Amino acid sequence: MIKARAVPVPSDSVLAPLYVGADLLDAFAIHLPSGASDDLEVLARALFERQAGWIRALTWVRDAVMATVGVKSSRAIGSAAAARGSAIGYFPLLSKSGGELVVGEDDRHLDFRVAILLRTGAAGGRELVVVTVVHCHNRLGRTYLAVIAPFHRTILRANLDRAVRVMEG
Numbered sequence: 001m002i003k004a005r006a007v008p009v010p011s012d013s014v015l016a017p018l019y020v021g022a023d024l025l026d027a028f029a030i031h032l033p034s035g036a037s038d039d040l041e042v043l044a045r046a047l048f049e050r051q052a053g054w055i056r057a058l059t060w061v062r063d064a065v066m067a068t069v070g071v072k073s074s075r076a077i078g079s080a081a082a083a084r085g086s087a088i089g090y091f092p093l094l095s096k097s098g099g100e101l102v103v104g105e106d107d108r109h110l111d112f113r114v115a116i117l118l119r120t121g122a123a124g125g126r127e128l129v130v131v132t133v134v135h136c137h138n139r140l141g142r143t144y145l146a147v148i149a150p151f152h153r154t155i156l157r158a159n160l161d162r163a164v165r166v167m168e169g
Helices: 040-048 053-067 074-084 139-168
Strands: 024-031 091-096 100-106 110-120 126-136
Touching (some): 040 110, 053 074, 074 091, 126 139
Antiparallel strands (some): 091 100, 100 110, 110 126
8 A cells, every 4th residue: 555655855846945934844645546637636635635534623722723813714724725725625726737736824823835746756656745845934833834734744644545445437
């Protein structure tokens, strides 16, 4: 079974200028099955729109807790993004080029960006690389990030693993 793994952050990502001073910076990759789409939007939707029940439950808890301090809920972020143009899951789509798609949001406690890149692996196969960059604005952002960072890594790996299982049929 193919599993997601941590990889170095790609230096050629459009997010590279944001790496400096980031409060969270990581990248994970997974090999794609031969029949997987080359369309980054299709791949991003497989990654973020078909989440496991336990991830949806954690998001609900996050939204309920963060509402008490005035932070946007995932539903509010997604609704606003859909009204402005396009959303993937509840993430606003910020840019899309031939080899990279970026989603993200700015809030009062932190700004985050996620880049999804399609790469050719060392053995010639394709891999999906996901880069996350977070910049905190205040103590609330730093506290929030300290609490969610371990969940973020687990969720991202699980989303990558699940997306590939779906693509494999």
